[in-house]
Amino acid sequence: MKILGRLFLALACFAGLARAENPPTAPEKAPTEKAPSEKEPSEKAPLPQAEMPAGDVKRWLTFFDKLVDTVVADQGSCDKMAKDVSAVIDSNHDALALARHARSQNMKLPVTAQQHMMDGIKKMVPGMQKCGDDPNVQAAFAKLDENQQQK
Numbered sequence: 001m002k003i004l005g006r007l008f009l010a011l012a013c014f015a016g017l018a019r020a021e022n023p024p025t026a027p028e029k030a031p032t033e034k035a036p037s038e039k040e041p042s043e044k045a046p047l048p049q050a051e052m053p054a055g056d057v058k059r060w061l062t063f064f065d066k067l068v069d070t071v072v073a074d075q076g077s078c079d080k081m082a083k084d085v086s087a088v089i090d091s092n093h094d095a096l097a098l099a100r101h102a103r104s105q106n107m108k109l110p111v112t113a114q115q116h117m118m119d120g121i122k123k124m125v126p127g128m129q130k131c132g133d134d135p136n137v138q139a140a141f142a143k144l145d146e147n148q149q150q151k
Helices: 002-015 054-073 078-090 093-104 111-131 135-149
Strands: none
Touching (some): 054 111
16 A cells, blocks of 8 residues: 555646645744734735646646546556556656646645545545555555655
8 A cells, every 4th residue: 555655646746736735834933022014025816826727738638537547447457557557647747847847836736636636546546455465566666756856
């Protein structure tokens, strides 16, 4: 089951789900006595996160759905799952790159897309319970981490 957690984290990082709704701000300064009208610029509320553009969301979810469909279809054969997951990841570097870019720009997925991903992960649970400990399946999903590290 450890791979399910890693899988979710990797996909969440790509999709911007792991980012806080409001990014952390700089550490607070020691309190000083100021009039209420003399607020520091850093004391303003953080800006809300922008959502990924609709076209990028569609491309990301198309990749994600292919990954889900592959895990569901191959849940009877861990060797086939490993090979097919690897192929899906290898053939979708563009979707991974746009997600990486969105994350670097502090963008997030719309709530409907986040829910879509959660539903997809639930569909993958049986296949991942069966094959999640298989070293070849783990190596295939590790490509998500490797792609995340690329600049």
